[in-house]
Amino acid sequence: MRINSLVSADGPFITCRFKALRGHSARRSRAEKARPMNPSPEYRSRTPYSRIECEKWCSMRINCIVILTTLSGSTLLCSKQLNKGLASNVIDRNKIMKKVVLFKSSSEDYERVFSDNDYEAVFVEPLQFEFVNLPHLSQELQKGHYQGLVLTSPRAIEAVSECWSPSKFISWSSRRVYTVGEVSSRKIKHMLGLDSLGETTGHADNLAKLMASENPDSSQFLFPCGNLRSEILPNILHRAGMTVEALTVYKTKENEHLRQKLMDLNENINPCCMVFFSPSGCEYIYRQLQTFSNNLSVLPHFAIGNSTAHKIENLGVEIAGVAAKPKPECVLESVQSYFRTLGECT
Numbered sequence: 001m002r003i004n005s006l007v008s009a010d011g012p013f014i015t016c017r018f019k020a021l022r023g024h025s026a027r028r029s030r031a032e033k034a035r036p037m038n039p040s041p042e043y044r045s046r047t048p049y050s051r052i053e054c055e056k057w058c059s060m061r062i063n064c065i066v067i068l069t070t071l072s073g074s075t076l077l078c079s080k081q082l083n084k085g086l087a088s089n090v091i092d093r094n095k096i097m098k099k100v101v102l103f104k105s106s107s108e109d110y111e112r113v114f115s116d117n118d119y120e121a122v123f124v125e126p127l128q129f130e131f132v133n134l135p136h137l138s139q140e141l142q143k144g145h146y147q148g149l150v151l152t153s154p155r156a157i158e159a160v161s162e163c164w165s166p167s168k169f170i171s172w173s174s175r176r177v178y179t180v181g182e183v184s185s186r187k188i189k190h191m192l193g194l195d196s197l198g199e200t201t202g203h204a205d206n207l208a209k210l211m212a213s214e215n216p217d218s219s220q221f222l223f224p225c226g227n228l229r230s231e232i233l234p235n236i237l238h239r240a241g242m243t244v245e246a247l248t249v250y251k252t253k254e255n256e257h258l259r260q261k262l263m264d265l266n267e268n269i270n271p272c273c274m275v276f277f278s279p280s281g282c283e284y285i286y287r288q289l290q291t292f293s294n295n296l297s298v299l300p301h302f303a304i305g306n307s308t309a310h311k312i313e314n315l316g317v318e319i320a321g322v323a324a325k326p327k328p329e330c331v332l333e334s335v336q337s338y339f340r341t342l343g344e345c346t
Contacts, residue, residue, distance in 0.1 A: 098272040100335060101265060101296075103281050109183070113328035117336070122269060124261050126281040129155050129226075130251045131162060137249050138163040140222055141172070147215060148176035150223040150244070151196070152204060152233065154187060159224055159249035161191040176215070180207050181326040202325040203305050208236035217241035224249040228280045230307050254284040259291065266294040273300040273320065273338075275331055279311035286315050302334050 097120045102110060106123045114121040137159065140146075149172065151157050157179075178198045179185050185199035197214075201207040211221070220243040223234065227248050234244045255261075262285065265271065274296065276282050289297055300320035303309035309322045321334035 101271045101274040104277040110328045126284050128255050134163050146222045147219045148221045150178045152180050155250045156224040157187050204233040208233045212240035227251045252280050259288045275302040277304045282311045
């Protein structure tokens with residue numbers, strides 16, 4: 001495999017990362033296996049790779065994506081695929097990948113969607129979570145007077161799964177479960193074995209309006225949530241005459257390593273923008289950004305939804321875009337739309 005033409009591809013490279021294509025595994029030759037490697041997908045050398053060294057490593061692999069990172073932070077994405085059983089040393093894409101900081105836990109869906117569109121997703125989790133009141137939650141789930149369950153966050157779903165027993169809570173298969181996104185809907189199905197409604201609503205206010213239109217005024221819903229929950233959904237449902245029993249099942253706090261991660265982003269990564277996924281995450285991030293000089297604050301800011309966007313604006317920062325729905329494709333479209341408007345190559 002040859003690395004072609006781009007000046008920024010001349011190296012030296014500080015990382016050489018191999019990522020298996022779907023349905024295949026990145027295979028290593030005998031010679032490569034003899035070389036010491038970190039067991040993680042990314043191998044960082046003590047000394048930077050030369051261009052020749054990277055070409056040698058690339059030639060040892062098939063059915064994989066090869067991601068090379070220069071000292072300046074630029075990223076070169078190449079790929080090599082098996083063609084009718086024969087190794088084909090062809091670079092089908094030779095582009096510099098822009099880095100996008102996603103303030104959330106790692107996600108294969110987000111990584112795939114952004115990578116497929118020549119962006120490198122850099123994940124930074126600003127939050128830590130602690131489950132609370134699980135015995136109380138278990139007791140509430142056994143009560144028969146609730147018409148349904150509202151799960152608007154991944155942590156709430158995980159909290160329910162901690163005390164979930166299909167045989168004990170079999171009655172929930174015939175009651176309504178509401179959520180706000182496709183990812184959460186899949187998580188509910190995977191962890192609880194339940195079908196859910198509202199996955200296309202995207203936001204709490206739309207979900208609340210849907211629930212109000214589908215249920216009688218006297219309906220009662222159990223709402224497992226975090227200590228920093230928004231009151232949008234309960235308020236709309238209360239005005240509609242419905243009862244919402246909010247139960248705090250997890251506490252949100254700042255990730256103890258957040259400041260160091262932000263400093264590393266500022267010093268070693270050259271992102272084109274940042275995407276925020278929760279109001280509390282925004283608050284913790286900006287609290288730390290105020291403690292050191294940085295270039296991150298002036299980057300374009302994107303939000304997963306309206307609540308997060310409002311929090312960013314309340315911090316005095318302009319919003320570059322808001323995802324239409326809380327899904328990777330919509331977040332990507334928001335980013336691409338912004339850079340198209342600026343006339344930049346996306």
